[in-house]
Amino acid sequence: MDGELNQLKYTDIHNDVVRSIVETGPNYYIALITAFALTLICFFFPWFYQLYYGIGAAGMNHPGVWGTYLASFIFWIGLSHSGTLLSCVLHITNSSWRKAMYRSAEAMTLFSLVVAAIMVMVHVGRPWFIHWAAPYPNQMEMWPNFRSPLLFDVMAITTYLTGSTIFIYMGSIPDFAAVRDRTQGWRNTMYSLMSLGWRGTDTEWHRLHWAYTFLAVLIIPLAVSVHSIVSWDFAMSIVPALHQTIFAPYFVVGAIYSGTAGIVTVMFVLRKFMDFGQYITELHFDNLGKLLLVLSLLWTYINIVEVFTGFYSGASGEIEALNYRLFGFYAPLYWEMIAFCAIAPLLCAFKSFRTSFVPMLVLSIAINIGMYTERFLIVATSLSRQYLPDAWGLYVPSAVEISILLGTFALFTTLFLLFVKVFPSVSMYEVKETMESPKKSTPAASEGSPA
Amino acid sequence: MTSFVVGLFGDPESALAAAGSIQTANLGTPELMSPVPMEGVEEVLGEKKSVIKRFSLFGAIFGGVSGFLLAAITAVLYAHPTGGRPIITFPPYLIITYELTILFGIVFTVIGFFVSARLPNGLWTAWWKQDENRPYVPEAAVDKFAVSVSCASNENVQQAETILRTAGAEEVRDLTEEN
Amino acid sequence: MSFLDRITEGWRKNRKPGYYEEFDYHWAMTIDLDQCSGCGACVTACQAENNLPIVGEDAFTKGREIKWLRLEHYWEGEYPDVKLNVIPMMCQHCDSAPCETVCPVSATYHNQDGLNTQIYNRCIGTRSCAVYCPYEVRYFNYNDHAWESPLDQQLNPDVSVREKGVMEKCTFCIQRIRQGKDNAKDDGRRRVRDGEVQPACVQTCPSKAMVFGDRNDPKSQVSQSLNDPRAYKVLDELNTHSSVVYLKKVEAEG
Numbered sequence: 001m002d003g004e005l006n007q008l009k010y011t012d013i014h015n016d017v018v019r020s021i022v023e024t025g026p027n028y029y030i031a032l033i034t035a036f037a038l039t040l041i042c043f044f045f046p047w048f049y050q051l052y053y054g055i056g057a058a059g060m061n062h063p064g065v066w067g068t069y070l071a072s073f074i075f076w077i078g079l080s081h082s083g084t085l086l087s088c089v090l091h092i093t094n095s096s097w098r099k100a101m102y103r104s105a106e107a108m109t110l111f112s113l114v115v116a117a118i119m120v121m122v123h124v125g126r127p128w129f130i131h132w133a134a135p136y137p138n139q140m141e142m143w144p145n146f147r148s149p150l151l152f153d154v155m156a157i158t159t160y161l162t163g164s165t166i167f168i169y170m171g172s173i174p175d176f177a178a179v180r181d182r183t184q185g186w187r188n189t190m191y192s193l194m195s196l197g198w199r200g201t202d203t204e205w206h207r208l209h210w211a212y213t214f215l216a217v218l219i220i221p222l223a224v225s226v227h228s229i230v231s232w233d234f235a236m237s238i239v240p241a242l243h244q245t246i247f248a249p250y251f252v253v254g255a256i257y258s259g260t261a262g263i264v265t266v267m268f269v270l271r272k273f274m275d276f277g278q279y280i281t282e283l284h285f286d287n288l289g290k291l292l293l294v295l296s297l298l299w300t301y302i303n304i305v306e307v308f309t310g311f312y313s314g315a316s317g318e319i320e321a322l323n324y325r326l327f328g329f330y331a332p333l334y335w336e337m338i339a340f341c342a343i344a345p346l347l348c349a350f351k352s353f354r355t356s357f358v359p360m361l362v363l364s365i366a367i368n369i370g371m372y373t374e375r376f377l378i379v380a381t382s383l384s385r386q387y388l389p390d391a392w393g394l395y396v397p398s399a400v401e402i403s404i405l406l407g408t409f410a411l412f413t414t415l416f417l418l419f420v421k422v423f424p425s426v427s428m429y430e431v432k433e434t435m436e437s438p439k440k441s442t443p444a445a446s447e448g449s450p451a
Numbered sequence: 452m453t454s455f456v457v458g459l460f461g462d463p464e465s466a467l468a469a470a471g472s473i474q475t476a477n478l479g480t481p482e483l484m485s486p487v488p489m490e491g492v493e494e495v496l497g498e499k500k501s502v503i504k505r506f507s508l509f510g511a512i513f514g515g516v517s518g519f520l521l522a523a524i525t526a527v528l529y530a531h532p533t534g535g536r537p538i539i540t541f542p543p544y545l546i547i548t549y550e551l552t553i554l555f556g557i558v559f560t561v562i563g564f565f566v567s568a569r570l571p572n573g574l575w576t577a578w579w580k581q582d583e584n585r586p587y588v589p590e591a592a593v594d595k596f597a598v599s600v601s602c603a604s605n606e607n608v609q610q611a612e613t614i615l616r617t618a619g620a621e622e623v624r625d626l627t628e629e630n
Numbered sequence: 631m632s633f634l635d636r637i638t639e640g641w642r643k644n645r646k647p648g649y650y651e652e653f654d655y656h657w658a659m660t661i662d663l664d665q666c667s668g669c670g671a672c673v674t675a676c677q678a679e680n681n682l683p684i685v686g687e688d689a690f691t692k693g694r695e696i697k698w699l700r701l702e703h704y705w706e707g708e709y710p711d712v713k714l715n716v717i718p719m720m721c722q723h724c725d726s727a728p729c730e731t732v733c734p735v736s737a738t739y740h741n742q743d744g745l746n747t748q749i750y751n752r753c754i755g756t757r758s759c760a761v762y763c764p765y766e767v768r769y770f771n772y773n774d775h776a777w778e779s780p781l782d783q784q785l786n787p788d789v790s791v792r793e794k795g796v797m798e799k800c801t802f803c804i805q806r807i808r809q810g811k812d813n814a815k816d817d818g819r820r821r822v823r824d825g826e827v828q829p830a831c832v833q834t835c836p837s838k839a840m841v842f843g844d845r846n847d848p849k850s851q852v853s854q855s856l857n858d859p860r861a862y863k864v865l866d867e868l869n870t871h872s873s874v875v876y877l878k879k880v881e882a883e884g
Contacts, residue, residue: 010486010594054794055755056772061693063766065757125755125770125795132735132754135521142736142752143525147536147543150734150758155547159554166561173570174592178486181589196571199587204568205488206499211564214507215557222553229546237762238728238868383761387865388719390702391766393693433487438462438594527640531739533730535871538644 008278010432017175017424018182020274024421027273035414043407046400047122055125057400064383064395069123071375072405075258076116076412077157077230078251078371082259083109083164084223087171088216097287099430100279104270105263106168107423111415112262113161115408122404149236152229160226163219168423170212173198175424190422227255234378240317241325241382246309250302257295257341258371264288264364266416268357270425279426282355289354292367296345303342317387325381329394333373340370455586455626456608457599458615463489466596469618471495473600478611481600484591503563510559511552518551519544586626595621651725655822656744656873657802658845659832660855661718663879665839668716672831672840673699676720679803679830681789683775696769698800699831715879718840720831721746721767721800722864722872729759729768737797744873745802755795764865768799802842803829824850845873 050057060067083106090098121127133144133154144151176195183191198204231251234242264285271280310322325334344366347353354360380395397405419425460466463485470481474496483492493499522544530538565571572585591597598615602608608625615623676682676699685695699720706713723746730738730746737752738759760768774794777785785791788805792798810827814820824843832840843852855861860878863870 014486014593054771054773056689056694056794059692060757060770060772062695062769063760064693065760065770123756125757125797126753126793129735129754132752135525141529143529144734145531145533145731145736146522146526146547147533147540148732148734148758149543150732150756152543152546152550154734155550155554159550159557162554163557166557170561170564174486178592181592196565197585198570199572199585200484200486200591202483202485202489202492202496203499204570205485206492207501207503207564207568209488210501210503211560214503214560218507218553218556218560222550225546225549225553233758234761236732238764238870239761242761386766387764387868388702388766390700390704390717390719429487432594437487524637527637527644530640530644531736533733533736533739534728535726535740536731539641 008435010435010438013279013426013428013431013435014178016275016278017426017428018179020276020426021179021421021424022183022187028417028421031273032414032417035410035417038410039407039414041407042403043411046403046407050122050400051127057398059396059398059401061393061395063386063391063393064380066379066383067395068376068379068397068401068405069119071372071379072408073116073119073123074230074251074375075372076112076119076408077227078255078258078375079262079368080109080112080116080160080164080259081223081227081252081255082112082263083107083168084219085256085259086263087167088220088223091213091216092220096434097283099434100276100426101263101267101284102430103168103172103423103427104266104425106164106171107416107419107425108259108262108266110161110164110168111412111419113157113164114415115412117157117161118411119408149229149232153233156222156226156229160222163215163222167212167215167219169194170208170215171427172423173208174200174429175427178428179424224252227252234382239382239386240315241321241385242378244306246302246306250306253295253298253302254371254374257292257299258368260288260291260295261364261367261371264292264360265368268361268364270420271357274420274425276426279431282357285357285360286351286354289348289360292345292363293348296342296348296367300342303338317385321382321385324385325377328381329384330377330381333377337370337373337377340366341374344370454608455599455601456611456615457586457588457597457624457626458612458618458620459588459590459595459597459622459624460619461595461621463596465619466598467491467495469615469620470598472614472618473598473611476610476614478600478602478607478614481598482586484588484597484599486592486594486596489596501563501567503560503567506563506566507556507560510562511556513559514555515548515552517555518548521551522547588624588626599626653744653846654742655807655844656846657723657807657842658744658852658856658873658875659802659829659840659842660852660858660861660875660877662839662841662855662877663715663717664860664877665837666716666718666835667837667839668701668703668714669836670701671834671836672718673697673701675830675834676800678784679786679789680801681777681785681791683771683792684777684781685772685775689772694770694772696771696798698767698769698798700767717864717876718831719765719767719864720874721802722765722870722874723802724870724872726869726871728762728764728868728870732758732762734758743807745804745807746799747801747804748797748799750790750792750796750798753796755797757797759797764868764870768797771796771798806830821847824852 058067086098086105087102121130124130135143173195176191177198177200180188180191180195228248228251231247235244235247237243267280267284270276307322310318344363384394385392458469466483470483473481483489523539526538586599588597600611602611612623680698682696682698699718702717702719704715727740727746730740734756735752735754737749739747741747757770760770771792771794806829807827810822814822824847828842832842841852841855843850845853845856847853856875858877861875862878863872863875
């Protein structure tokens with residue numbers, strides 16, 4: 001681990017994290033109020049207008065029946081794979097560098113899923129009946145159609161949401177206990193309840209370790225299945241550009257890719273605004289940069305496969321759809337996506353790039369813009385060119401859609417800002433584990449007496 | 452009336468050594484409290500078994516069976532022919548089975564964790580106070596490693612305190628329940 | 631009967647492969663492209679019969695018109711040797727419909743007459759059926775519609791008016807089929823006679839290019855039509871097993 005980290009004591013990380021929760025400056029309130037106001041203005045008010053007027057407020061038409069709402073839904077589910085990868089996969093492989101970041105990454109997962117679930121409600125034509133997609137006994141004796149890929153979606157996302165909530169909560173129990181001792185009043189009550197009376201005994205640690213490992217082992221195949229299932233919303237159709245077996249790996253790789261880029265963004269923000277510069281260091285950005293490079297190469301390979309097999313197949317529908325995607329109306333978007341997601345991340349091959357913070361931030365934002373474009377292109381170009389030429393059309397998003405898209409980012413930011421003040425955003429006990437454990441010391445006055 | 456003697460140590464090795472000495476002196480099984488999980492606890496205090504894996508397995512099996520039955524039975528109850536597919540089809544229903552396997556596996560693992568770690572502990576309102584059977588020192592959550600022993604009599608208390616001090620405790624506390 | 635009995639009976643009834651092919655009537659339609667002049671009377675008749683909304687000029691420019699039956703125009707060649715192929719395209723009522731499996735709330739299913747039905751009040755508007763349909767014959771109500779006077783006097787009381795957020799498509803005028811079956815039952819439990827039930831488009835076609843009937847009945851006109859050597863199905867290679875069959879236009883040689 002970093003030499004820098006080893007010079008810190010347990011009390012330093014403890015104080016830093018507790019301070020980040022308990023002390024709130026005016027900047028935080030300004031940020032929170034701005035984010036909340038933007039959420040209301042950009043997300044909820046246009047959505048209410050759309051509820052009143054109908055989906056016609058968006059730019060969708062015939063045949064472009066799906067648009068940015070679905071692209072946003074898939075984008076946010078993709079971002080949610082960040083926490084899973086970092087938390088679960090790297091936990092199983094015993095990587096120590098994940099320990100400072102994974103709590104915030106898991107929070108990203110949770111809030112991305114919440115935003116994605118809300119996007120479904122924005123997307124459907126009659127959201128006041130959306131509860132019919134849930135299996136519950138009712139007087140009509142009607143059950144949802146379990147043969148539908150959209151139902152797999154419902155099941156998968158419910159499972160993933162439950163699993164992520166449980167996972168982040170379980171991992172935070174010791175930290176809630178630690179914060180509980182340092183707070184008074186309503187905070188004390190809240191953390192006492194949330195920590196369930198955790199004392200840190202050896203039995204409790206042992207059980208936590210096993211439960212946590214089981215959860216990680218269960219959540220990894222779940223995350224792979226969730227995005228595969230989301231891809232099957234498209235791949236189970238028979239229209240040319242959507243009916244491809246490569247979609248499941250394509251979406252999973254794309255999700256992990258965009259999730260990792262999302263982590264880089266969030267880590268930069270945490271470093272800067274929460275003063276965690278000692279815990280989130282160049283080492284983390286270095287490793288994330290290597291991960292981004294590998295994922296970018298994998299993503300590029302899958303895109304090449306898609307284009308190559310499409311043109312090789314000789315199927316007229318497929319070739320038409322590919323030509324349209326590469327050279328048609330949306331061609332600038334396609335090439336922008338290639339530039340941001342396939343070419344720009346090659347800079348991560350250089351260590352000097354990977355360890356500089358602001359360039360990595362810019363790259364991560366560019367990657368996510370490119371990944372959003374990818375989802376949008378899958379929706380828009382496939383629906384524009386299907387089998388019957390008479391039914392070809394063009395879809396352009398409307399102002400309401402773009403506003404709602406920006407509103408989702410504001411909503412996510414609001415939720416994340418609230419998270420930062422309630423949960424310890426850096427996992428105290430895991431970072432302490434990565435530090436050197438205290439050695440036998442000379443009898444000195446003990447530090448860290450309760451406040 | 453049980454009293455708890457707690458010794459606070461600055462590093463995990465001394466705490467483990469003290470716990471070992473307490474166990475060999477037949478004063479009962481000590482409890483170790485620490486801010487991070489400690490290595491080598493099982494060598495000193497004996498192997499730990501947990502029942503969590505049984506909960507996970509039960510949950511997974513329960514989820515798998517109930518997932519398939521949910522999809523199959525609801526399809527048969529109100530038969531809706533769609534797309535020429537059979538009423539009970541395996542590819543989609545296996546996916547539902549898979550998801551619910553994982554969901555119930557997760558839920559039952561958490562229940563198993565709560566049951567085997569005996570959380571939440573204490574009374575609803577007294578979680579942060581000293582519970583009669585659950586001693587707690589706040590320093591153990593920050594950077595100290597605590598060894599606590601429950602002693603039934605005063606000699607035991609004296610003996611425990613001696614052992615802890617010789618092992619190098621920075622502080623020894625006697626936590627007796629308040630009347 | 632008890633819950634378990636319901637399950638076992640449902641399972642026994644539906645477990646045979648091909649259970650769904652035991653249709654009561656198996657409605658089919660043939661369209662003779664040689665006879666079709668592209669006049670569009672069928673489109674107008676469909677609009678009148680099924681309370682299709684007039685979406686307005688704004689929505690039309692955005693591409694949101696609702697035409698359950700549309701005429702597809704395919705031009706070949708340069709002036710003056712231009713050839714036009716007109717294909718009336720409506721819901722093909724596929725026996726292996728890709729749209730039916732994907733509806734999460736089962737708002738579309740294959741009924742006992744072999745029709746692909748849309749249940750308006752169950753639809754929550756996910757629009758995935760429209761994505762999955764390769765013929766693109768499903769239309770979505772992007773907003774509530776108004777029938778300005780005097781169009782409101784022309785509304786068909788047998789057909790519902792769909793609210794915003796609901797998918798709709800050609801139903802083979804199921805209200806007429808229903809009425810026909812009711813009449814047959816009132817007359818003493820006979821079968822519906824061939825030609826007694828016709829959708830609005832078939833009834834209106836001036837060149838009698840469209841034939842509609844029950845293909846379970848080997849003596850019906852549509853069954854003869856289906857055996858025509860010119861018969862083909864659009865996008866047959868996708869194995870949708872559609873119920874609408876087109877008779878290829880006869881091209882003059884030389």
